[in-house]
Amino acid sequence: MKGKIWILFFLGVCLAGCSAQATETDTKKTGETIVVGTGNAYPPFVYLDEKNEVTGYDIAVLKEIDKRLPDYQFQYESMDFKTILTALSSNHVQLAAHQYAENEERKAKYLYAHTGYTDFTMYITQNKTTQVPITSLQDLAGKKVFASSGSNAAYLLETFNQTHATPIQIVYNDGSNEVIVKGLQNKTADAALMTKFDIAKLNKQFQANLVATGEPVKKAKTYFLFQKKNTTLQKAVDRALETMIEDGTLSKLSIQYLGEDFTK
Numbered sequence: 001m002k003g004k005i006w007i008l009f010f011l012g013v014c015l016a017g018c019s020a021q022a023t024e025t026d027t028k029k030t031g032e033t034i035v036v037g038t039g040n041a042y043p044p045f046v047y048l049d050e051k052n053e054v055t056g057y058d059i060a061v062l063k064e065i066d067k068r069l070p071d072y073q074f075q076y077e078s079m080d081f082k083t084i085l086t087a088l089s090s091n092h093v094q095l096a097a098h099q100y101a102e103n104e105e106r107k108a109k110y111l112y113a114h115t116g117y118t119d120f121t122m123y124i125t126q127n128k129t130t131q132v133p134i135t136s137l138q139d140l141a142g143k144k145v146f147a148s149s150g151s152n153a154a155y156l157l158e159t160f161n162q163t164h165a166t167p168i169q170i171v172y173n174d175g176s177n178e179v180i181v182k183g184l185q186n187k188t189a190d191a192a193l194m195t196k197f198d199i200a201k202l203n204k205q206f207q208a209n210l211v212a213t214g215e216p217v218k219k220a221k222t223y224f225l226f227q228k229k230n231t232t233l234q235k236a237v238d239r240a241l242e243t244m245i246e247d248g249t250l251s252k253l254s255i256q257y258l259g260e261d262f263t264k
Helices: 002-030 057-067 081-089 104-109 152-162 177-185 196-206 231-246 249-258
Strands: 032-038 046-048 072-078 095-101 110-112 122-127 144-147 169-172 191-195 210-218 221-227
Touching: 032 057, 032 081, 046 057, 046 095, 057 072, 057 095, 057 231, 057 249, 081 095, 081 104, 081 110, 081 221, 104 110, 122 152, 122 177, 122 196, 144 152, 144 177, 152 169, 152 191, 152 210, 177 191, 177 196, 191 196, 191 210, 196 210, 221 231, 231 249
Parallel strands: 032 072, 032 095, 144 169, 144 191
Antiparallel strands: 095 221, 110 221, 122 191, 122 210
């Protein structure tokens, strides 16, 4: 009789354990999977680590947001910068993350988060030994300027050209940072548009002598992008990001990955 009681007790424990495990699995499955499209070659923001997994500041911010959103599960897919927004348009991904600053062309197609997570103020950047400093977009008319295709810098230069008789000669560069540094040194281009973070990074990486000249040409922050109709996800991400700003988590991640607090 006692043996039967122990067998029944054991079976009850097992069933209870199995039930709990199934409930936990089911709970995880109820969270909507969100595929995040991001880059793979813009360290320290987004890049591939030694295990070929995407990492960096943007990913760290998103993982913290994911922790605060139990109704969602984020998955990450890295791709070339120029294909991320195409993937967002086709719903291959539901969230785009690659240090996107606002511009009217993107705003017409996609939904921006309301809360920014990094400062992305751009300056005209030159090699320090350049004899004639260029301090405004107007000074760039007729000059050669580096910009990556599809970037906010390229959009700013292209918009300038639409309303000015003497256009800026945009040198589209999708190569390495070394190409930009050497190009500014040997005057393949007269300038580039960069954030102060990128200037400091290239100076350290290549022992370059790049400087920001003049006042900012564009004050901006970076934002996550969504499909136009996806206001529910947008609002959820905004709420989580706002709590990270309030409790200091965002600043800490910036210092950890970027070396300083670039969130203000």
